[in-house]
Amino acid sequence: MEVRKAAAADVESMQQLIQQFADDGLMLPRTVKSLCEHLQSFTVAVEDGRVVGVAGLHVLWKDLAEIRSLAVDPQVHGQGVGRKVVEHLLHEAEQLGIAQVLSLTYQTGFFEKLNFHVVRKESLPHKVWKDCIYCKKFYHCDEVAMVYYTQHYEAFQAIREA
Numbered sequence: 393m394e395v396r397k398a399a400a401a402d403v404e405s406m407q408q409l410i411q412q413f414a415d416d417g418l419m420l421p422r423t424v425k426s427l428c429e430h431l432q433s434f435t436v437a438v439e440d441g442r443v444v445g446v447a448g449l450h451v452l453w454k455d456l457a458e459i460r461s462l463a464v465d466p467q468v469h470g471q472g473v474g475r476k477v478v479e480h481l482l483h484e485a486e487q488l489g490i491a492q493v494l495s496l497t498y499q500t501g502f503f504e505k506l507n508f509h510v511v512r513k514e515s516l517p518h519k520v521w522k523d524c525i526y527c528k529k530f531y532h533c534d535e536v537a538m539v540y541y542t543q544h545y546e547a548f549q550a551i552r553e554a
């Protein structure tokens with residue numbers, strides 16, 4: 393399996409993978425247009441030429457990025473695809489100098505395995521919630537906020553507290 397940055401030829405498969413979980417209310421749907429506009433932020437896992445995993449790293453602020461649209465083909469669940477895609481994005485966040493990586497999720501067990509920690513939603517900046525107006529659950533959001541602290545976190549904290 394190869395984990396790499398997404399390319400234009402992957403977009404249709406990415407959209408279909410995300411859509412099947414969006415239909416079940418597990419994530420927000422993404423249009424082909426929106427995936428094209430944010431193509432550089434996406435990573436895919438490819439097996440035998442088929443896209444089996446996808447997720448994007450969306451930079452929200454100098455110290456904060458969010459993992460969005462994480463979806464793994466049900467046929468390969470439990471085989472480490474999700475882990476590899478998220479680790480790829482965490483590496484990208486480290487390279488970009490981002491201090492915290494956020495996920496709003498129902499998959500707390502999965503993200504705990506990847507060293508994410510549950511945080512209070514109230515502790516997150518308002519810009520995190522910008523796209524929530526597109527969500528059916530806007531008025532009764534039950535997703536859990538989880539954060540991964542990169543190697544840059546302590547340096548950012550020190551600047552903030554100085």
Ligand SMILES: CC(C)(COP(=O)(O)OP(=O)(O)OC[C@H]1O[C@@H](n2cnc3c(N)ncnc32)[C@H](O)[C@@H]1OP(=O)(O)O)[C@@H](O)C(=O)NCCC(=O)NCCS
Pocket residue numbers: 413418419461462463464465468469470471472473474475476495496497498499500501502503505
């Ligand atoms: C959540 C999801 C991305 C996990 O992908 P996956 O490829 O099946 O997960 P992995 O095989 O990489 O699992 C990594 C670890 O997390 C564990 N894990 C995976 N899903 C889990 C869950 N729901 N609860 C608890 N642990 C879980 C695995 O057992 C594995 O542990 P290990 O490393 O000790 O063996 C996948 O189930 C999925 O696409 N779900 C539907 C869409 C969704 O909810 N996306 C998240 C939106 S934020």
